[in-house]
Amino acid sequence: MTNYFPNVPIVKYEGKDSKNPFSFKYYDAKKVIHGKTMEEHLKFAMSWWHTMVAGGTDPFGAETMDRSYGKKEPMDIAKARADAAFELMTKLGIKYFCFHDVDIAPQGSNFEETRKNFHEMVDYIEEKMKGTDIKLLWGTANVFSNPRYMHGAGTSPNADSFAYAASQIKNAIDATIQLGGMGYVFWGGREGYETLLNTDMKLELDNMARLMKMAVEYGRKKGFKGDFYIEPKPKEPTKHQYDFDSATVLAFLRKYGLEKDFKLNIEANHATLAGHTFQHELATARINGVFGSVDANQGDPALGWDTDQFPTDIYSATLAMYEIIKAGGFVNGGLNFDAKVRRGSFEFDDLALGYIAGMDTFALALIKAYEIIDDGRIDEFIKARYSSYSTGIGKKIVEGKTSLEELEQYTIDNGEPTMESGRQEYLESVLNNILFK
Numbered sequence: 001m002t003n004y005f006p007n008v009p010i011v012k013y014e015g016k017d018s019k020n021p022f023s024f025k026y027y028d029a030k031k032v033i034h035g036k037t038m039e040e041h042l043k044f045a046m047s048w049w050h051t052m053v054a055g056g057t058d059p060f061g062a063e064t065m066d067r068s069y070g071k072k073e074p075m076d077i078a079k080a081r082a083d084a085a086f087e088l089m090t091k092l093g094i095k096y097f098c099f100h101d102v103d104i105a106p107q108g109s110n111f112e113e114t115r116k117n118f119h120e121m122v123d124y125i126e127e128k129m130k131g132t133d134i135k136l137l138w139g140t141a142n143v144f145s146n147p148r149y150m151h152g153a154g155t156s157p158n159a160d161s162f163a164y165a166a167s168q169i170k171n172a173i174d175a176t177i178q179l180g181g182m183g184y185v186f187w188g189g190r191e192g193y194e195t196l197l198n199t200d201m202k203l204e205l206d207n208m209a210r211l212m213k214m215a216v217e218y219g220r221k222k223g224f225k226g227d228f229y230i231e232p233k234p235k236e237p238t239k240h241q242y243d244f245d246s247a248t249v250l251a252f253l254r255k256y257g258l259e260k261d262f263k264l265n266i267e268a269n270h271a272t273l274a275g276h277t278f279q280h281e282l283a284t285a286r287i288n289g290v291f292g293s294v295d296a297n298q299g300d301p302a303l304g305w306d307t308d309q310f311p312t313d314i315y316s317a318t319l320a321m322y323e324i325i326k327a328g329g330f331v332n333g334g335l336n337f338d339a340k341v342r343r344g345s346f347e348f349d350d351l352a353l354g355y356i357a358g359m360d361t362f363a364l365a366l367i368k369a370y371e372i373i374d375d376g377r378i379d380e381f382i383k384a385r386y387s388s389y390s391t392g393i394g395k396k397i398v399e400g401k402t403s404l405e406e407l408e409q410y411t412i413d414n415g416e417p418t419m420e421s422g423r424q425e426y427l428e429s430v431l432n433n434i435l436f437k
């Protein structure tokens with residue numbers, strides 16, 4: 001193994017009283033909780049783009065982090081990054097990773113050269129995976145950064161851009177299959193519009209569905225048995241992004257008959273940008289049978305953009321884990337840290353410390369979510385709140401055995417409903433009681 005992170009040891013669980021920054025306080029990978037190890041419940045993944053590539057740029061400043069590992073040639077840098085990725089994942093005990101095509105290999109001077117670089121790196125990563133238990137969680141294609149996608153990819157007004165995106169997606173699906181990935185993500189970075197003065201929204205949406213259908217057909221033909229995901233996000237980079245939130249994506253999938261092959265990859269910070277909570281987006285996916293995977297991170301409530309911070313908010317993470325457990329847990333999906341260290345956290349140690357913070361947050365969230373379920377007060381309250389639908393007129397409503405006429409007669413006989421409190425403050429105190437006991 002390389003030693004690009006010399007200060008980072010093999011990070012172990014030392015318990016909540018440890019003051020060792022390179023230790024887990026809550027994540028005890030092999031500890032069994034409700035029949036599964038923490039590692040099996042959480043399925044942590046490393047995001048290649050934020051961890052191996054991102055250099056800390058922002059609109060006002062250059063890179064603060066050097067991610068070239070002392071190499072000069074683009075392919076050498078790509079290989080060093082792969083070596084560093086496996087070193088970091090091994091030291092942190094992370095068993096999955098996710099990548100875009102452009103994260104792992106340099107762009108060539110034309111499509112064929114880029115494709116050659118890409119497949120060379122896929123082979124390199126495949127070799128690195130051998131003899132480890134590190135797996136690919138999902139793959140994807142970056143069809144939003146290059147200027148050819150300035151007006152969109154699947155929703156571009158330019159058919160040649162659409163074709164280029166399709167070609168990239170084909171190769172990214174091939175790579176996902178080769179590396180044994182069980183997921184393929186569509187995040188519509190520029191699938192949206194700035195103004196309707198130049199946009200045929202119907203054609204753009206129809207075309208996006210056409211591209212996804214072709215991807216499903218191709219993937220299934222090549223033997224891909226995993227899930228395709230759409231990752232909702234309301235805005236940034238486009239003003240009106242078509243994959244706005246879980247409900248919007250669901251309507252899209254159903255309209256175009258894609259709901260059997262696609263599930264949702266829910267990202268925390270995208271949920272909050274849409275004006276929802278992370279829990280709301282997960283719950284919407286769960287109750288509609290399309291919960292798939294998670295991009296874990298958090299935004300800053302004082303900033304209106306996608307800050308992709310490592311998640312440390314226990315309150316939000318716990319409620320997210322509560323939903324994930326209720327959805328039956330991860331099957332093909334997992335918990336990908338779509339998170340990056342802050343521009344000022346430029347040292348290699350910060351990468352490891354960021355992951356440790358995020359992993360501990362979700363480990364504690366897993367423990368607390370099961371404590372909420374085992375405690376039962378919240379679930380029992382919700383059940384009792386709807387008990388009027390278990391008998392009498394309520395039962396008839398639920399079973400579809402009544403009518404407006406009967407309900408009118410019932411109301412005449414019954415008079416004013418007797419109201420009950422929603423007890424929000426009490427329930428919030430129950431949650432605090434469990435979180436901080």
Ligand code: XUL
Binds near residue numbers: 185187233
């Ligand atoms: C961007 C974002 C992407 C997707 C993959 O906001 O979340 O990194 O997760 O393209």
Ligand code: CO
Binds near residue numbers: 267295338
């Ligand atoms: Co994401």
